[in-house]
Structures are given as C-alpha cells and as structure tokens.
Amino acid sequence: MNVNVPASPHIRSGASTTRIMLDMVLALLPSLIAGILAFGLRALLVTLVSVGTAVAGETLYCLIARKNVSVPDLSAVVTGLLFAMVLPASVPYYIVILGVLFAVVAVKGIAGGLGENTFNPALAGRAFLMLLFPVYLTRFAAAGAALPPGGFMNVDIAASATPLAALRAGQVPQTGLLQLFLWNPAGTIGGTSAAAILAGFVYLLARRVVRFRIPVAYLGTFAVLTFAFYRGENPLTWMLYSLLSGGVLFGAAFMASDYSSSPVHTRAQWLFGAGCGILTVLFRYSGLFPEGVTYAILLMNPLSWHLDRWFGRRTSAVRASRKADFSDAWKPALAVVLAGLVLFGAVTGLRGIRKDMEQAYYREVFGRMLPGSSTFTEIPVEEGETGIRKVVKGETGYVVEVAEPGYVDDIVLVVSVTNEGMVSGLAVKSSSETYGLGGEAASDVDFLGQFLGTYGDDTGKADALTGATETTEAVARAVRKAALYVQRLTAAGEGR
DSSP, rough: OOOOOOOOOOOOSSSHHHHHHHHHHHHHOOOOOOHHHHHHHHHHHHHHHHHHHHHHHHHHHHHHHHHHHHHGGSSSHHHHHHHHHHHHHSSSSHHHHHHHHHIIIIIIIIITTTTTTTSSSSHHHOOOOHHHHHHHHHHHHHHOOOOOOOSSHHHHEEEEEOOOHHHHHOOOOOHHOHHHHOOOBBBBSSSSSSHHHHHHHHHHHTTTTOOOOHHHHHHHHHHHHHHTTSSSSSSHHHHHHHHHHHHHHHHIIIIITTTSSSOSSSSHHHEEEEEEHHHHHHHHHHSSSOHHHHHHHHHGGGGGHHHHHHHSOSSSOOOOHHHHHHHHHHHHHHHHHHHHHHHOOOOOHHHHHHHHHHHHHHHHHHHSTTTTTOEEEOOOOOTOOOSOOOEEEEEEEEEEEHHHHSSSSHHHHHHEETTSOOEEEEEEEEEEOTTTTGGGGOOOHHHHHHHTTOOOEEEEEEEOOOTBBEEEHHHHHHHHHHHHHHOOOOOOOOTO
C-alpha cells in the first residue's frame, strides 16, 4: 500500500492555508497604506505589478509542470505582496517582474511548492536582485517625493539619505525617535511606518498565525548586541534607532516566522531568532551594505531543519504551556547570546587595531598630500553636512575625506585642497565598484589626475571611465564637494 505523506509539520489545526494567507494580507495592509501615503501611486503600482506577476508566474509554472494550480490558496498573492514591501518605490517595473518570477518559480515552485521551499521566497528574490541591480535597491526616495507612476526612475534624482545610512556612518540620525516610529522619512514601501508594522504583527499574534518566539528572540538579541556595542554617546539611543531603522522590524514580524523556512519546535525557534539577530548586527556593522536583514534570515533558513532535529522534543506531543516554552529555551538562547557577545567583543577589538592603522594611514597621507605642512589639526565637520567625514588642516591647505554613493556602495576619497581652494591631491581610500569597470577608479592615474588643479566648479567635465559613468560622476561629485567645502571654510576664516 502506498502512503502519500505531505510536507511537515504534521500538526492538526482548524486553520486552512487560505485563511492563514488572507490573515497575512490583512496584516500587511497597514504597511502598504503607509507606503502609498508616503510615495504615492508609484508604490501601489509596484505592489500591483509584483502581486500580478507572482500570480501569473505561479499559474504558468503549475500548468507547465502539470501540477495543481495553487493560486486559490493566496500564497502567491502573499509572496508578491511581501516582495513589493521590501523594495524601494522608485524601482523600475521590469526589475520587480524579474525578482518576483525568481521568487515564485525558482525558490518556491521548483523546490516543490508551498511548504517545500527552504528559503523565504520574497527575501530570496530580493537577494537575487541585489546581485544584479544593487543601485536600484539601495537608493530610496524621500517620503512625499513626487514619483512618476510610469516609466523608469532616475534614482539619482529620487535618492535620499536614510536613517540607516547615518547609523552605518556611526552617527545618530537627526530624525526624532517618535517620528521614526510613526513615519520613516525614507526607505522601502513596507518600512515607512514602524507603527503600521507592529499593528500588523499584533493582528497576526491575535489570530495565532505566528508565534512570538522567533520575533522576540530576533529583536531581543538584536537589541542586546546593539546596546552592548553601541556607537555614539548613548547606548539606549543607539539601540532604539537601530531597531527602528531599516528592515529589522519588518523582517522579524513578517519574514523570519515563515512557516516553510523556519523551525517548528520551541527551542529551535528561540535559537533561530537569536541567530537572525546576531547575523543582522554583524552584517550591519561589517557588511558591504547598511542593511543585513535579508541575508541574515536567508542564512538561517537552511538551518531550520537541523535546529529542529538537534533541539526538538523527542515526543510526538506538542506542549502549549508558555512556562514550558521559556524554561526549555533559556539555556540555549543564553548560549547563543553569549556567543554573540564574544563574537562582537572580538570585532570590537579588531576595530581598535583598525583605528590605529587608520591613524597611521592618515599621517602618511597628510605628509604626501600637503607637502610643506608639518602640523595637522582636525576641524569639526559642520552639522548637517552630508558626505564630508573628516577635515584636517595643515599650514598649506586641507585634507578632506568625503564619501559619495557609487554604483555599488559609497566611494570614499581623500582629497587635498590648497588654501586657495585648488585640488592638489587625490586618493581613493575605499571602493566596492564592479571589477574591471568602476573598480578601476582607484588605480587609474590618468582618470584621477584630471581632477588635479580644478577648483570644484569644473569637475563636471571629467572624462568618464569606460562603462562606468556612475562611478565617474560619484568621484567628480566627491572632489567638487571637498573643494567647495574648503572654499567655504577659507572664506569664513575658519581654521586659521
């Protein structure tokens, strides 16, 4: 006799898949409404394109693979909606279509369909796009920006600094905590309002669609680590801004607890959430991009089965006691948090060594870039000045460290400017541009040399690197910003 055993978990429940997915849609509505209010019709159209493509893509795949069409269970709708929520409103529509097709076909469909996927489909789709189109996923329109509903977006025009970008630079955002909780000034469609995210999460808890363990462990571990390894002056302020910036709340509430890609046993769920928290902080502090939620959850997804196997109860009964949940979880959860503290302690120690090396680097650079100067004094950067990271004055001029967004991430330059405002030296401190294209900016002497002798108002005429127009423009903007900043200082008589 052949017995057909469906995918786990094998727990009897009166809740149907359709009802659970409908609850997810309802829980996401507050975040969607907030996104539409912030970014206008463009946010709604991005969402409709994502949901429509997810439904069409899953239907077509099921027909081609000769499987039962699973669209009526609303899982494709939820995938499309979640995917849209983690995108900027300015993203081009063709990128939305490509990413959501990858999510529903490659990540969900080919894996076996609903309940069989190892990775969260929406996050896997976003990670896929980050590899192909990082510039479109890391530029965010300011809330209230007039985004045209049709055509392709010019991300340079729509781009706006986010609170997460300020945290990445080691600075506390200027946006107030209450405002950040109610209305994030820039970010993804679903990350506009922390209050809307929490409202949807509370609804899911009340409907028993999700359990509290993974989100609580995720956010709790994240909070402990950002409090312990804070930057700035106040650990509590740093922790709160870290929690409210970026996608950590949305990820914990709607992504980490995905049924198919998260553990089912109590202790395993606590450990899964704690692991997500540790990886998110690690990626935010040391990763290439400011955000770390996507890759933290995706890296923990394949461990779900192993966590269930290692830490699941050796009994067929499922205990519902909250007291039992906590008593079973505190030891492994404490072990994970302690491991995280040790890890970040090591990172902090290495950061101290890195700081000493950076000081030695600056001393060498100052001597080469400002010949004739023997003493160097650091001048505080004016409040509200974006991109300028450090200003040092010597007898013959200034050295300015400035960062500008490139094609992949910030390009950091060290620019020397004479007291007369002329660019006299230039070096690329760090760059993550594409190898063979923008990556050549750091070593191309002819390219960098064309900026020497300029005064900040003629850098727009720079000859572009082949195939790297955006990198060229970023370097030109950085040089211009450094030169004009020094000219303002000398005009005001500061630092003399």
